[in-house]
Amino acid sequence: MTQMLPAPRLLADGFAMIESGRWHEGRLWFAHWGAGEVLAVDLLGQTEVMASGPTRMGWAIDWLPDGGLLVSGEDLALVRPDGSTDRYSEQGGNEVIVGPAGHVYVNGADFDFAGGAEPTPGWIRLVAPDGTTREVAGDIEFPNGMVVTPDGSTLVVAESFAGRLSAFDIGRDGSLSGRRNWAEGLGPDGICIDAAGGIWSQTADTFAHTRVEGAPAGAVVRVLDGGEITHRIETDVPCFSCALGGPQGRHLFLLCNEFEGVDQLRAVQERRSARIYVAELPS
Incomplete structure (x- = not known):
């Protein structure tokens, strides 16, 4: 039986659009789309600009094992602790994830989503330390978020257009x-x-074009390998990204944005209605 969790509390608001939540060094870091910023927020809701980012939509962040911040957009940029930026790779993407073994993966699709172009299959590419890339998975129906299992053996990618999570075994070479x-x-x-x-x-049923009558604006579930849903939490705005963190890793952060279709993205950003909720999960 699915356990319904209590409504989360509002942590911070007033953002344009927010994505790519990551818990890092005691705070939630995230991409502030439309504002060109990498932000961090603590558990009291205090927000700080940590680095610059692309002004475009569709970019993400993660960290190399040595602590270097990667920002994936048109290319893959490395932001150093002093704020200087170098190009890590010409290959950027919609999402970036660094696995426990240090493998860097980016994903994307070669069509203009925001411009309403006809969709084409997406891909996942492995980025080598010298910046070169090779495709390691294809035919993905709009790749979005990615995670690596705690043991480092499996990569799971969100296929947004297919409504599924797809898993891959990770080889020693990535x-x-x-x-x-x-x-x-x-x-x-x-x-x-x-x-x-x-x-x-x-x-x-999270987004406007798929929501059924009477459904909440946003809902996130915990799903096990095989599809069993164990927990559910609802929000009053669609959740675009979620992240786990906090002192014991039991705080679930929900990065929520209004969504009225791709043709309304600029209007949504101008309203600055994006917000972050947080819930403390049961032990």
Whole structure:
């Protein structure tokens, strides 16, 4: 039986659009789309600008094992502690994830989503330390959030247009193989994984074009490998990204944005209605 969790509390608001939540060094870091900023917020809601980012939509952040911040947009930029920026790779993407073994993956699709172009299959590419890339997975229906299981053996990608999470075995060289379904019937965007291997993902009725009458504006569920849903939490605004953190890793952060279709993205950003909620999960 799915456990319904209490409504989360508002942590911070007044953002344009927010994505790519990551817990790092005691705070939630995230991409502030439309404002060109990497922000961090603490558990009291105090927000600080940490670095510059692209002004475009569709970019993400993660860290190399040595602490270097990667910002993935048109290219893959490395932001050093002193604020200086170098190009890490010409290959950017919609999402970036660094696995426990240091493998850097970016994903994307070669069509103009915001411009309403006809969709084409997406891809996942492995970025080598010298910046070169090779494709390790393809034919993905709009790749979005990615996670690596705690043991480092499996990469899971959100296929937003297909409504599923797809899993791959990770080889020692970072290659991906053994593709399979982790779960279906979702509306996955930015996802996160807990220490027990449960993935938190958006539900199929989260966004305006798929929402059924009477459904909440936003809902995130915890889903196990195979599709069993164990927990659910609802928000009054669609959740685009979620992240786990806090002192014991039991705080679930929900990065929420209004959504009225891709043609209304600029209007949504100008309203600065994006907000972050947080819930403390049961032990």
